[in-house]
Amino acid sequence: MVRSLIIAAALAGAVTTLPRAHAQDEAQVPTITQCGEILAGLMTLSDGYYATDKDGKAIIGQDGKAVKVPYKLGKLRLPIAADITLLRGVLKDAEEARVAMVKEMIPDMPDVGPDPLSPSEEYRRYTRSDKYKKFDEAYKAMMSSGPVGARLTLARIKEADLKIGDDPGQNPVPPIALSQLEPILDR
Numbered sequence: 001m002v003r004s005l006i007i008a009a010a011l012a013g014a015v016t017t018l019p020r021a022h023a024q025d026e027a028q029v030p031t032i033t034q035c036g037e038i039l040a041g042l043m044t045l046s047d048g049y050y051a052t053d054k055d056g057k058a059i060i061g062q063d064g065k066a067v068k069v070p071y072k073l074g075k076l077r078l079p080i081a082a083d084i085t086l087l088r089g090v091l092k093d094a095e096e097a098r099v100a101m102v103k104e105m106i107p108d109m110p111d112v113g114p115d116p117l118s119p120s121e122e123y124r125r126y127t128r129s130d131k132y133k134k135f136d137e138a139y140k141a142m143m144s145s146g147p148v149g150a151r152l153t154l155a156r157i158k159e160a161d162l163k164i165g166d167d168p169g170q171n172p173v174p175p176i177a178l179s180q181l182e183p184i185l186d187r
Contacts, residue, residue, distance in 0.1 A: 030183050031143065031145060035152075036091055037180045041179075041180030044177040048068045072163060072170075074161070076161055080157075159185060
């Protein structure tokens with residue numbers, strides 16, 4: 001197990017960052033789980049939204065599909081793109097660490113079966129074993145920690161720069177995305 005944790009720490013800590021204007025102190029470094037949530041919020045901003053008319057109905061283009069409109073991000077585009085790249089790396093490293101932990105800690109884990117929503121009895125029995133519980137605890141510990149050894153400095157986003165609102169010239173950013181961005185949002 002110690003070897004697995006060392007592998008997890010090394011892989012998760014393999015992240016490096018470019019210096020940013022708004023440095024975060026160690027207490028503000030997000031956990032790996034929060035990195036996934038922040039990434040989802042940033043991806044929402046990079047994806048755009050569906051245009052609606054004044055009655056809230058989708059505007060349909062000539063191709064018969066709803067019209068997608070990019071958010072008006074201006075100078076935020078590059079910091080958002082850099083953070084997406086950085087966070088994808090953190091999550092890739094965490095997944096590699098998880099795979100290494102599985103290979104070492106639970107290499108004999110049975111297949112879940114044909115339907116993941118209804119796992120085989122052998123799989124369910126295995127997930128109640130002490131061996132699996134130790135893996136689960138180690139994995140949860142890894143995901144609730146920050147990227148080990150990384151100087152994870154994400155760009156801060158000022159609420160005013162997002163131009164949040166529903167009027168022309170504003171961005172109708174959904175509340176779930178704002179919730180996901182909370183760790184890097186300045187009000």
